[in-house]
Amino acid sequence: MIKTKLTEMLEIKYPIIQAGMGPHNTTNLAAAVANAGGLGLISGIGMGYIGLTKEPLFGFTEKTPKKQMLRSIETVKNMTKESGGVFGINVPVAVEFQNVSKELIEAGLEARETDNDVARRMKVIVTSAGKPEPFVEGIKESGAYHFHVCPSPYHAKKVESYGTDVVIASGHEGGGHVAHEPVHTMVLLPEVVRAVKIPVVAAGGFSDGSTLAAALALGAVGVQMGTRFIATKESDFHQPYKDYVVNTKDVRDTILAKGLFGKIRYMKNPGAQRLWQAEQEGASETELFNLEMAGFAAIDKGDIENSGMAGGEVSGRISDIPTVKELMGRIVKEAEDIIRDRLPKLIV
Numbered sequence: 001m002i003k004t005k006l007t008e009m010l011e012i013k014y015p016i017i018q019a020g021m022g023p024h025n026t027t028n029l030a031a032a033v034a035n036a037g038g039l040g041l042i043s044g045i046g047m048g049y050i051g052l053t054k055e056p057l058f059g060f061t062e063k064t065p066k067k068q069m070l071r072s073i074e075t076v077k078n079m080t081k082e083s084g085g086v087f088g089i090n091v092p093v094a095v096e097f098q099n100v101s102k103e104l105i106e107a108g109l110e111a112r113e114t115d116n117d118v119a120r121r122m123k124v125i126v127t128s129a130g131k132p133e134p135f136v137e138g139i140k141e142s143g144a145y146h147f148h149v150c151p152s153p154y155h156a157k158k159v160e161s162y163g164t165d166v167v168i169a170s171g172h173e174g175g176g177h178v179a180h181e182p183v184h185t186m187v188l189l190p191e192v193v194r195a196v197k198i199p200v201v202a203a204g205g206f207s208d209g210s211t212l213a214a215a216l217a218l219g220a221v222g223v224q225m226g227t228r229f230i231a232t233k234e235s236d237f238h239q240p241y242k243d244y245v246v247n248t249k250d251v252r253d254t255i256l257a258k259g260l261f262g263k264i265r266y267m268k269n270p271g272a273q274r275l276w277q278a279e280q281e282g283a284s285e286t287e288l289f290n291l292e293m294a295g296f297a298a299i300d301k302g303d304i305e306n307s308g309m310a311g312g313e314v315s316g317r318i319s320d321i322p323t324v325k326e327l328m329g330r331i332v333k334e335a336e337d338i339i340r341d342r343l344p345k346l347i348v
């Protein structure tokens, strides 16, 4: 067992968070992670696209973001009833997305208010990609914890001053949106730990026991993993996407291209390269947005060549598709072995 402030605070077995991975649906994945003893997150961004595309994407069935969020919370609650698993929601609060952010966070707060089981087990609201200040008070008043994803010590100190409970320090090697300044986890994490008094979770590049042990050594209370969880049996991602993570063999095989709120790290494929190329050629914001949406629509059709598949550098280190339970058990056992057996032997 590894006990940290994160496991104590959330009453979870493992110091592992499954990252929000919008615009994809992570309902099944969040439930599987919660059932296995980590913190599973429902991803909000994709709900913001409801109504913007002709065909519904990512398997969402409801007509408004709010209804979809309430539906997803209900689903995860039911899927985790037996285990008593702990889960949360992830909502980016970038200016481009602010109206939807408000709607989605309010949906989360409403679910907590109206359902005791949700209030007991949907313990966290994780915000990212913007300034969470307007939301912190409401989240804390509801009794939930507020976590925010930060790319620098500067941002971490800011959110600490708003009353945020936990900072997730997210390094540039991570999949999905990354900050403009390319600061990677090895430098970012210890600096964020030094900058704030609140607990820090590490994100960007984590996939196994050695990286979990490293995060703990650098002062983190746990890790948040995105790319690693895509390639699990229960994840909601399409099989070809999971296979693409496994078949990416080189840690250099990612590319940064313009996304809705800044750069996105994609696994390299023709779809991602086209996005990169369009930006180099000066495509307008609308053209880039349309290309990004076309990339998502291609994923839903199983058209891997033309899709935009966000994924971190760590995709080059992932070579299997285990169940979530197997994966988390294996990561924690390996980290324990390293911390208990391998490292102490280095001291002479």
Ligand SMILES: Cc1cc2nc3c(=O)[nH]c(=O)nc-3n(C[C@H](O)[C@H](O)[C@H](O)COP(=O)(O)O)c2cc1C
Pocket: 019, 020, 021, 022, 023, 024, 043, 044, 045, 090, 092, 127, 128, 129, 149, 170, 173, 174, 175, 176, 177, 203, 204, 205, 206, 224, 225, 226, 227, 228, 309, 310, 311, 312, 313, 314
């Ligand atoms: C497919 C994908 C989608 C993502 N979407 C989101 C998102 O909606 N909200 C968010 O806060 N982070 C998002 N991220 C970033 C993750 O939360 C996480 O910080 C990142 O994946 C960590 O790096 P890793 O991929 O090396 O584990 C996404 C990452 C991936 C791979």
